Amino acid sequence: MTQAVHVQKDELATTAIADIADVPLAEGAVRLEIESFSVTANNVTYAVVGDGFGYWNFFPAPDGMGIVPMWGHARVTESNLPDIAVGERVYGYLPMATHLDVVPGNVSKSSFVDTAAHRQPMSPIYNQYSRLAADPEHDPAREGERMIFGPLFKTGFLIEYFMRGQDWFGAGQVILTSASSKTAMGLAAVAKQRSPGIRRIGLTSAGNVDFVKGTGMYDEVVAYGDVGSLEVVPTVTVDFAGNAGLLASLHKHFGDDLKYSCLVGATHVEDRGEGMGAGADLPGATPTLFFAPDHAVALFKELGPEGAGRQMAESWAYFLDAASGTISIDRRQGLEAARNAYLETLAGKADPSVGIVIEP
Secondary structure, three states: OEEEEEEEOOEEEEEEEEEEOOOOOOOOOEEEEEEEEEEOHHHHHHHHOHHHHOHHHOOOOOOOEEOOEEEEEEEEEEEOOOOOOOOOEEEEEEEOEOEEEEOEEOOOOOEEEEOOHHHOOOOHHHHEEEEHHHOOOOOHHHHHHHHHHHHHHHHHHHHHHHHHHOHHHHOOEEEEOOOOOHHHHHHHHHHHHHOOOOEEEEEEOHHHHHHHHHHOOOOEEEEHHHHHHOOOOOEEEEEOOOOHHHHHHHHHHHHHHEEEEEEOOOOOHHHOOHHHHOOOOOOOOOOEEOOHHHHHHHHHHHHHHHHHHHHHHHHHHHHHHHHOOOOEEEEEEOHHHHHHHHHHHHOOOOOOOEEEEEEO
């Protein structure tokens, strides 16, 4: 029996744990038992923009319901493919559930791609699974950090790559909303490493100011209520919060000095407004949504797989060192714990100093 957490697509706080009868494993398929995954604001973003970006399509559910994608580890419990043995462990895109059947293709020593027909219209970035026995990124001692920070860090890495390629649109500072979020921390660390000339300003709630300052990843940390104190110079903003009022206040404060307005996610779901905060008739640059898979394709096209992988690995090591000690890992057992962690995060109640790992 497989269990999964179903989320009502038009009411994201309405959830249920569903029992799903197992079917015989298809020819050429592999059954994965999900060992662990993290629950972060990233997963909430997958739900918020699920229909628009196809995130609900990876793991089908009954009409009106969806299964939120997670990043984590799984073990092969049944295999109809000679190249993949029972007992092998993998890392990749998983449902908030106990099991997943995949149809591996492009199998190499270090990875494979799920070739299931329903997953092919979506970005291939999400269909690749790392085989841990030959995965250069795998560190058994840092599996928790990889689940919590890995996908979010890569988004931050790609934002910095994009901004640097555009010479930061002529700006001298970048303002990151929801600065306590893991994606923002990833971007701040990569900018500190690769774009040291850019001043990094973190915006966060008053209660999180001390935590964000303590990460050491920002030149300045400002509470949301103090936007008016920011110096008006050529600026780019990267909005991880999705708070329409906050975004509008930044546009009005900087006016024509706001050279690029980048939208990446929605950690403040209740305040995001239509279009994840992209209001109409705002002064300054037009808010533009950042879709990480498209930029990943551009990165690999420019640098090649080896060059891109090397840069990412260098920045990942730098980030892990910088982030060491900033969070504690809270391991929780069972899908009910996963459901509750998702609801906490959806409501904005998750503690930024704690990374949640679920072992279903």
